[in-house]
Amino acid sequence: MANKRTNNGHKGLGADALIRWAIVALEYAIVASLLVVAGIVLVHTLTDFLRYGSKFSSAVVAAIDGILVVIIVLDIAHTVFGRLRSSIFPVRPFLVIGVLAGVRDILSASAHLTLSGPLSQTDFYDTLISLGVGVGVVVFLLVGLLVLRYSGHVDDEGVD
Numbered sequence: 001m002a003n004k005r006t007n008n009g010h011k012g013l014g015a016d017a018l019i020r021w022a023i024v025a026l027e028y029a030i031v032a033s034l035l036v037v038a039g040i041v042l043v044h045t046l047t048d049f050l051r052y053g054s055k056f057s058s059a060v061v062a063a064i065d066g067i068l069v070v071i072i073v074l075d076i077a078h079t080v081f082g083r084l085r086s087s088i089f090p091v092r093p094f095l096v097i098g099v100l101a102g103v104r105d106i107l108s109a110s111a112h113l114t115l116s117g118p119l120s121q122t123d124f125y126d127t128l129i130s131l132g133v134g135v136g137v138v139v140f141l142l143v144g145l146l147v148l149r150y151s152g153h154v155d156d157e158g159v160d
Contacts, residue, residue, distance in 0.1 A: 027084050034077035042070045061111035068104040072097055095145050102138035109134060 045066030052059030079093040109131040113119075119127065 024084065027080060031077050031081050031084070034073050034080070038070045038073040038077070041066055041073065045070070057115050061108075061115060065104065065108055065111075068100065068107070072100050072104065075100065092145065092148055095141050095148070098141045099138055099145075102134050102141065105134040106131060106138065 045063055048066070049059050049063040075093065075097045079090065079097065082090065082093070109127050112127050113124075113131070
């Protein structure tokens with residue numbers, strides 16, 4: 001009877017180790033996938049920019065937008081990889097990624113206002129609302145970063 005309990009205990013440890021290994025493998029697959037996506041977006045952005053045609057200013061804005069997407073994806077991959085190395089789920093890097101995404105939206109809305117030519121009243125108001133929401137999100141996330149900084153909360157030890 002005692003041997004059965006010991007064997008069951010070892011089977012449980014084997015299952016735990018297998019599940020942990022599967023989770024780590026999945027997290028590494030996610031990081032690899034994010035790197036592939038970032039590479040594809042970067043190549044697509046550069047090829048589109050080099051074939052800009054007659055709208056150079058629009059091509060520059062689209063290139064900046066694409067590069068910001070690549071930066072955001074790389075930040076997410078870096079954060080996930082850092083979580084793998086330290087086994088800590090950091091909050092701060094995700095707030096920074098949110099700020100970057102908000103800034104990207106602000107730049108896109110600003111470019112739309114500047115480069116799209118005459119807009120209808122509805123498109124103009126929609127773009128202004130998008131701009132305002134982007135600014136609100138960035139300010140909200142920056143307040144979150146300040147709260148983390150001054151609260152003494154440390155959650156990203158070991159993450160570069």
